[in-house]
Amino acid sequence: MKQLNRQSSLSKQHRPHHHRLSLSRSLASCLLREQRLLFVLLGFLLASSFFLLYPSLTPHPNTLSSSARDTIAARIPRGGGASSVVSAAARRLPVGVRKPSLRVVVTGGVGFVGSHLVDQLLAGGDSVIVVDNFFTGRKENVAHHLSNPRFELIRHDVVEPILLEVDQIYHLACPASPVHYKFNPIKTIKTNVMGTLNMLGLAKRVGARFLLTSTSEVYGDPLEHPQKESYWGHVNPIGVRSCYDEGKRTAETLTMDYHRGAGVEVRIARIFNTYGPRMCLDDGRVVSNFVAQVCVNL
Numbered sequence: 001m002k003q004l005n006r007q008s009s010l011s012k013q014h015r016p017h018h019h020r021l022s023l024s025r026s027l028a029s030c031l032l033r034e035q036r037l038l039f040v041l042l043g044f045l046l047a048s049s050f051f052l053l054y055p056s057l058t059p060h061p062n063t064l065s066s067s068a069r070d071t072i073a074a075r076i077p078r079g080g081g082a083s084s085v086v087s088a089a090a091r092r093l094p095v096g097v098r099k100p101s102l103r104v105v106v107t108g109g110v111g112f113v114g115s116h117l118v119d120q121l122l123a124g125g126d127s128v129i130v131v132d133n134f135f136t137g138r139k140e141n142v143a144h145h146l147s148n149p150r151f152e153l154i155r156h157d158v159v160e161p162i163l164l165e166v167d168q169i170y171h172l173a174c175p176a177s178p179v180h181y182k183f184n185p186i187k188t189i190k191t192n193v194m195g196t197l198n199m200l201g202l203a204k205r206v207g208a209r210f211l212l213t214s215t216s217e218v219y220g221d222p223l224e225h226p227q228k229e230s231y232w233g234h235v236n237p238i239g240v241r242s243c244y245d246e247g248k249r250t251a252e253t254l255t256m257d258y259h260r261g262a263g264v265e266v267r268i269a270r271i272f273n274t275y276g277p278r279m280c281l282d283d284g285r286v287v288s289n290f291v292a293q294v295c296v297n298l
């Protein structure tokens with residue numbers, strides 16, 4: 001009994017010490033647990049500050065090679081100009097994240113302008129589907145892409161609807177030289193009106209961004225020089241060129257109505273006289289005519 005009493009008194013003497021020990025142990029383990037949380041938080045903080053301070057491995061636009069800059073500038077800007085696309089892309093992409101590749105359809109993609117656009121899009125890493133009826137375009141213009149798995153060529157007339165899953169639509173299909181667009185004026189206006197309607201319908205259905213290549217011809221026989229975008233033009237609606245001029249004006253109207261009425265994201269590029277490689281010498285446009293005449297008189 002005495003021993004028991006001694007033991008109990010002893011245990012009574014040790015209890016506060018034990019209690020303190022277990023309390024400090026639990027405090028330590030709790031702190032350790034808390035520290036784990038602290039470490040996790042610290043990790044998050046470090047990672048996010050890293051992404052904020054070094055947002056991209058993409059070089060600054062000023063340090064890009066001219067070809068890379070051209071590639072980016074050739075993209076349809078989302079808001080603002082091409083330069084805003086470059087700086088936005090360069091600023092927003094985090095380390096190691098590359099620009100997602102887009103699925104792009106180019107109507108009239110085997111033509112003069114279209115084939116150069118296809119070169120740029122493929123060089124930028126996008127997948128390209130060319131839709132063309134070969135009226136004025138030539139397969140040779142894209143022959144160098146035929147073995148590229150990111151390239152597809154479809155013989156199709158845009159006057160007929162087509163269903164494709166794409167992110168962007170560049171709508172170029174239309175004969176551009178007077179010789180060609182006057183060859184079958186009804187077909188020209190059909191291409192401009194029905195073709196544009198079909199491609200806008202596709203853009204609406206799949207939520208793709210749409211670009212129309214219009215022309216300086218929308219100003220007709222202008223009374224203002226040079227023509228500003230705010231100038232509405234001076235166009236003959238019943239002349240021999242009207243199939244092209246009025247066709248493109250209607251295509252522009254449709255583009256803006258799909259934008260306002262259906263929320264399709266659109267761009268309109270009014271191209272002025274362009275010339276360069278892959279243009280036929282007998283194309284019938286002013287620069288090729290001039291060069292052809294010089295060659296003949298040599």
Ligand SMILES: NC(=O)c1ccc[n+]([C@@H]2O[C@H](COP(=O)([O-])OP(=O)(O)OC[C@H]3O[C@@H](n4cnc5c(N)ncnc54)[C@H](O)[C@@H]3O)[C@@H](O)[C@H]2O)c1
Binds near residue numbers: 113159191
């Ligand atoms: N090149 C210029 O100076 C210039 C100037 C102003 C506007 N544009 C516009 O730019 C675009 C391209 O012009 P381009 O100079 O490359 O002309 P282009 O004639 O070389 O190319 C037009 C392409 O569209 C195709 N096409 C025509 N009708 C079609 C149809 N119904 N369905 C499918 N494909 C069809 C042709 O086969 C051709 O490949 C056109 O919309 C044109 O109006 C060009």
